[in-house]
Amino acid sequence: MTEQAQQVEPASSGNGGGPLLQASNVSKIFGGLVAVNDVSFTVPQRAIVSLIGPNGAGKTTFFNCMTGLYRPTTGRVVLDGRDITAKRPDLVTKAGVARTFQNIKLFRTMTSIENVQVGMHGHLRSRLTGMVLHTRFNRREERESYEKARELLRFVGLRRHNEMAMNLPYGDQRRLEIARALASEPRLLLLDEPTAGMNPQESEELRKLMEILRSERGLSVLLIEHDMKVVMNVSDRVTVLDHGEKIAEGTPEEVRANPRVIEAYLGSQA
Amino acid sequence: MSTAAATLRTNATNLRRLVPDWVWMLVFLALALLYPYILDQVMTAPADLLDASITTLAFIIMALGLNIVVGFAGLLDLGYVAFYAIGAFVIGWLGSQQFDSVNGGKGIHILTPVKSAFGSDVPGIHVNFFFVIFIAAGFTALWGVILGAPTLRLRGDYLAIVTLAFGEIVPRVFENSTSGIFGIGHTDFSNGRQGITPIDKINLPWTTSTFNSLELKPFYYVALGMVLLVIFFNVRVRDSRLGRAWIAVREDEVAAAAMGVNLVRTKLWAYALGAALGGFAGAFLGTYTNTVNVDQFDFGFSVFILAMVIIGGMGNIWGVILGAVALSMMNRYGLKQLNGLPDKFGLDFDITAINFGIFGFFLLVMMVLRPEGILPSGRRRLELREAEIDPTDHIGPASDHELYETRQER
Numbered sequence: 001m002t003e004q005a006q007q008v009e010p011a012s013s014g015n016g017g018g019p020l021l022q023a024s025n026v027s028k029i030f031g032g033l034v035a036v037n038d039v040s041f042t043v044p045q046r047a048i049v050s051l052i053g054p055n056g057a058g059k060t061t062f063f064n065c066m067t068g069l070y071r072p073t074t075g076r077v078v079l080d081g082r083d084i085t086a087k088r089p090d091l092v093t094k095a096g097v098a099r100t101f102q103n104i105k106l107f108r109t110m111t112s113i114e115n116v117q118v119g120m121h122g123h124l125r126s127r128l129t130g131m132v133l134h135t136r137f138n139r140r141e142e143r144e145s146y147e148k149a150r151e152l153l154r155f156v157g158l159r160r161h162n163e164m165a166m167n168l169p170y171g172d173q174r175r176l177e178i179a180r181a182l183a184s185e186p187r188l189l190l191l192d193e194p195t196a197g198m199n200p201q202e203s204e205e206l207r208k209l210m211e212i213l214r215s216e217r218g219l220s221v222l223l224i225e226h227d228m229k230v231v232m233n234v235s236d237r238v239t240v241l242d243h244g245e246k247i248a249e250g251t252p253e254e255v256r257a258n259p260r261v262i263e264a265y266l267g268s269q270a
Numbered sequence: 271m272s273t274a275a276a277t278l279r280t281n282a283t284n285l286r287r288l289v290p291d292w293v294w295m296l297v298f299l300a301l302a303l304l305y306p307y308i309l310d311q312v313m314t315a316p317a318d319l320l321d322a323s324i325t326t327l328a329f330i331i332m333a334l335g336l337n338i339v340v341g342f343a344g345l346l347d348l349g350y351v352a353f354y355a356i357g358a359f360v361i362g363w364l365g366s367q368q369f370d371s372v373n374g375g376k377g378i379h380i381l382t383p384v385k386s387a388f389g390s391d392v393p394g395i396h397v398n399f400f401f402v403i404f405i406a407a408g409f410t411a412l413w414g415v416i417l418g419a420p421t422l423r424l425r426g427d428y429l430a431i432v433t434l435a436f437g438e439i440v441p442r443v444f445e446n447s448t449s450g451i452f453g454i455g456h457t458d459f460s461n462g463r464q465g466i467t468p469i470d471k472i473n474l475p476w477t478t479s480t481f482n483s484l485e486l487k488p489f490y491y492v493a494l495g496m497v498l499l500v501i502f503f504n505v506r507v508r509d510s511r512l513g514r515a516w517i518a519v520r521e522d523e524v525a526a527a528a529m530g531v532n533l534v535r536t537k538l539w540a541y542a543l544g545a546a547l548g549g550f551a552g553a554f555l556g557t558y559t560n561t562v563n564v565d566q567f568d569f570g571f572s573v574f575i576l577a578m579v580i581i582g583g584m585g586n587i588w589g590v591i592l593g594a595v596a597l598s599m600m601n602r603y604g605l606k607q608l609n610g611l612p613d614k615f616g617l618d619f620d621i622t623a624i625n626f627g628i629f630g631f632f633l634l635v636m637m638v639l640r641p642e643g644i645l646p647s648g649r650r651r652l653e654l655r656e657a658e659i660d661p662t663d664h665i666g667p668a669s670d671h672e673l674y675e676t677r678q679e680r
Contacts, residue, residue, distance in 0.1 A: 067528060093530035105525035107518045109649035117511070118518045122530030124511045128539075131510035132503055138510075145511075164652065184530050 018081070020045045020220045021066070021097075021188055026075030028061050028244075035061040037244040038075075043188060046214050048221045050231045052255075053241035054264055059224045060102055062241065063190055067099050068092040079188065094122045098186035100177040102193045102224070108166035112158060112176050115165055116149035119183030152179040156209065171202045178209070189213065190222045195230055203227060207234050232256065240264065302494055306487045320486045324558060326598040327493035328551045331500050333578040333594040334587065335547025338504070340576065341585035341647070342513060343540035344520030345421075346430045349437025350575050352417065353410045353545040355567040357552025359444055359459070360406035362466035362562035367394035369457070382470060383478040399472040399557060403496070406553035407546040414545025415538050422537055434569070441567040465563025469556050489558060496554060500547055504587050507543065516540055517649065570626040574601070577629045581636050583643025585650045592645050601625060 021043040028036040036058045043049050051059050064070040066077050068089035077085045084092050098119075107115050124145060130138035153161050156175040160168060165176060174194055181189055191210075195203040207230055213219045225231045231238060231252065238255040240248040242264040248255050255261055301308075305323070309316035332354065339347045362368060365382075370393040372378055377391065381398035385391065397405070417436045421429055443451070447459040460466065471480035472492060481488045507513055515536045518526040527533050556562045574597065582593020605628065608621045621628075636643070642651040 069524065069528065088532075089524075089527040090530045090532045093528060099528055101525065101528075105522050105528075107521040107525065109521065109652045110514070110517060114514055114517075118514050118526065118531065119529045121511055121515055121518075122532075126511055128507070128512070131512060132506045134506065142511075166652065180529060 019043060020047075020080055021222070022078045023062075023066060024076050024078075026062065026065055026072045026077065028058070028065055028070055029073045034244050036065065036072075036241075039241065039244075039246045041239060041246070043220050043222055044236070046218055046220055047236045048210055048214060048223065048234050050223045050225055050235040050238045051241060052225060052228075052231055052238060057241040057264075058244040059241055060192060061244075063099065063192055063222075063224065066092075067097055067190060090122060093184050093186070096185070096187035097190065098181035098184045098188075099190035100174070100181055100192055100194060102196070104173050104177055106165040106173055106176060106180070109164055111162050111164055112153055112168070112179075113146065113149045113161050115176055115180050116152055116183045117145050119180040120145050120148065122184060149179075149183065152182055155179070155182070157205065170197050171199075174198065174206075182213075186219065188220045188222060190224075192224045193226060194223070195225060195227045203230055206230070210234055299498075306490050317486060320490060322599065322602045324486060324489050324493050325555070325602075326595055327490070327497050328555045328558070329575065329578065329598045330497050330591050330594040331551035331554075332548050332575050333582070333590045334500050334504050335544045335551070336575050337544075337579050337585065337587070337590045338507075338516075338547070339540050339544035340579055341590065341650070342508065342516040342520070343537060344516075345537060345540060346426065346433070347541075347544070348430045348434040348569075348572050348576065349417075349440075350433075350544075350548055351567045351569065351572040352437045352440035353414065353548025354552040354555070354571065355441050355444060355564070356410045356413050356545075357406040357549030358556035358562045358566070359466075360409050360549065361399075361402050361469060361553040361556040363459070364395050364397040364402050364405065365399065365470035365557060366396075366466050366468065366562075367392065368459075368461070368466050370394050381475045382473060383480065396470055398475050399470070399492075399553075400475060403550055403553045406549040408549075410549025410552070411542040411546035414541040414543075414548075417545075418538055418541030422534055434572075437569060437572050441564045444567075445564040460562075460564070463564065465561050465565070467561035467563070469560050469562060471560075472557055483560070493554060493558075496550065500550070501587065501591075508587070512536070512539060521653075573626060574629060577633050580633060581643055583646040583650070586643070586645055586647035589643050589645030589647070593643065596644075597629065601629075 019042040021041075023039065023041040026036055026039050026041070027034065039058075039062060041062075051062065053059055061070065065072040065075075066084075068084070068087050068091070071086040075085070076083060079092075079095055079097060082095060084095050084097070087095070107118060110118070124141055126135075126138045126141055129135070150161060153159075153176070156179045158168075158172055158175045158179065160172065165173065168176060174197075178189075178191070178194065194206055198206065210221050210223075211234070213221060223231070223235070235252050237250065238248075238252050239246060240255060240258070240261050242260075247260045247264060248258045250258070306316075306320055309320055313319065332350065335353070336347060336350050339345050339350075367377075370377075372393070372395055375391070375393050377384075377393040378395045378397075379392070380396065380401065382396040383392070417433075417440075421432050424432055444460045445462060448462045449456050449458065451457075451459050471482060472489070473480040481492075515526065515531045518529070518531055519533060519536050523533060526536075559566075578593040578597045579590050580593070581597065582591065583589025605622050605625050611621060612619050
């Protein structure tokens with residue numbers, strides 16, 4: 001645990017008051033297709049920010065640019081004063097950004113606990129000699145990671161700890177993905193359509209979970225979401241993308257009243 | 271499946287559950303330890319079977335090594351013979367008279383007999399076998415990384431093709447290293463097609479008497495010791511954070527990277543450790559067969575080891591061991607039984623000449639009937655049988671390779 005705390009320390013000492021994540025002028029061009037066009041965007045500390053927009057607006061592409069899966073064509077992504085633009089995904093994760101995926105990407109034949117333990121991979125320090133000889137350090141680390149994994153699973157409300165991920169019901173798979181992301185001790189959690197396929201009660205539980213993450217763990221959450229009820233209830237700020245461009249930004253009420261947003265969703269009343 | 275077979279299986283499972291795992295392990299260990307003496311009792315001429323068993327033990331180590339690359343990390347490697355070659359040449363260099371001019375013709379001896387049986391000086395480098403196997407493992411691990419690094423961006427078929435090429439290149443390099451290696455220097459590293467022979471026999475570090483080919487039991491116990499060491503190593507690594515990372519990478523590279531797994535390092539560890547075991551066993555086979563010759567290192571050998579892994583059960587240590595024993599023994603004895611077969615059909619060829627064709631056929635049959643192997647790992651069976659369980663259960667696209675641009679740089 002102490003080692004993990006040290007890991008996070010340098011990142012948090014970057015700048016106290018500024019935004020946690022700052023993306024400036026990010027564009028992503030695939031051949032002739034401009035998927036994300038010059039989007040600037042900030043996530044404040046301890047905030048829940050939503051990214052909405054019609055299908056194909058470039059939301060997930062923008063996510064991928066921020067987590068290192070895509071290299072932005074132009075622009076910079078800065079996490080707490082550290083430039084993470086086009087860094088390798090595992091380094092971005094180590095820097096404190098964790099994510100879930102729109103189409104669930106669990107390690108399907110691993111148990112819930114093992115999935116979460118993989119999420120801790122970047123924080124584990126055992127060396128090969130330790131793994132083979134089961135040194136005291138290695139044993140302690142394995143035990144602690146196991147306990148911590150169980151704790152995280154309880155935290156997200158998943159009871160079937162030794163079930164293979166592929167055998168879990170859909171809602172539990174979503175929960176497990178969040179637990180796995182939390183295992184990397186992120187400061188910013190990116191959730192890509194977490195309530196897709198959830199019933200209203202499950203969505204409500206997820207909303208509460210996000211509030212707890214912010215208030216108790218001090219995380220910021222960046223959310224892609226289609227369920228407007230969730231978005232409007234939970235978000236401090238909402239950013240709207242359409243055709244790769246940012247068309248609106250503001251509080252949920254401001255965005256809801258914005259004529260360009262209404263046009264993007266409903267089409268223009270010509 | 272018929273009910274009789276199902277009942278039989280249930281009974282077998284019950285029997286297995288009845289006795290704890292460690293008891294089974296002790297039973298197997300005792301059998302393995304007593305095996306040469308049991309052979310003495312039940313057979314009139316056990317030397318041939320004991321010889322086959324010793325080779326099998328070496329193949330088990332190689333199969334377990336390849337299992338790390340193919341079974342755990344999911345990287346298809348068709349050039350595993352390269353690591354056998356490198357390991358064998360390490361003992362060729364460090365345990366023969368190949369470099370006879372070294373140290374003014376007097377040779378270098380590290381815990382090996384200095385004088386020959388006739389009392390004359392033995393030139394060349396002679397390092398004790400028990401050091402050489404670890405040097406060979408380390409050296410091949412290094413080459414595992416060097417050969418693995420260029421393949422990191424490849425997947426599936428392309429990875430197979432490149433590793434296949436490496437498996438061909440490495441023996442050719444040795445074959446042509448009669449005057450310097452990679453064109454550097456003029457030392458003869460390989461004797462070309464003649465190969466390096468004889469290789470020092472094993473001697474225990476605290477004695478100067480060496481093992482001899484008339485008494486095979488000591489070789490058997492050395493090989494068995496090496497196998498036990500390798501099994502221990504494999505089990506421990508499989509259950510570590512590295513083992514988890516391998517499975518994660520095999521299952522979903524993108525998700526693994528997004529969870530903080532360094533793909534380059536994780537894959538290179540698989541290549542390095544897999545290769546190390548190939549070199550470990552290769553050095554043993556070098557001294558046991560008393561020769562290191564490029565003819566031993568053909569493509570068929572890579573397929574032979576790969577077939578052990580696949581038929582035994584990818585990813586399952588015990589399955590791979592079973593596969594290695596089955597194929598190795600079949601290669602030695604099973605094919606001889608079929609020798610009259612071509613004659614009956616009016617054909618005139620030796621069935622052992624097409625042994626790899628026969629293994630290929632077995633591989634195909636396995637792929638159709640039981641793709642997960644004889645004794646599969648639970649995970650692998652689920653992966654391979656998943657489509658049958660519930661085709662609608664698959665969430666998301668099957669592949670998103672292009673999703674991942676910055677994956678393996680710096």
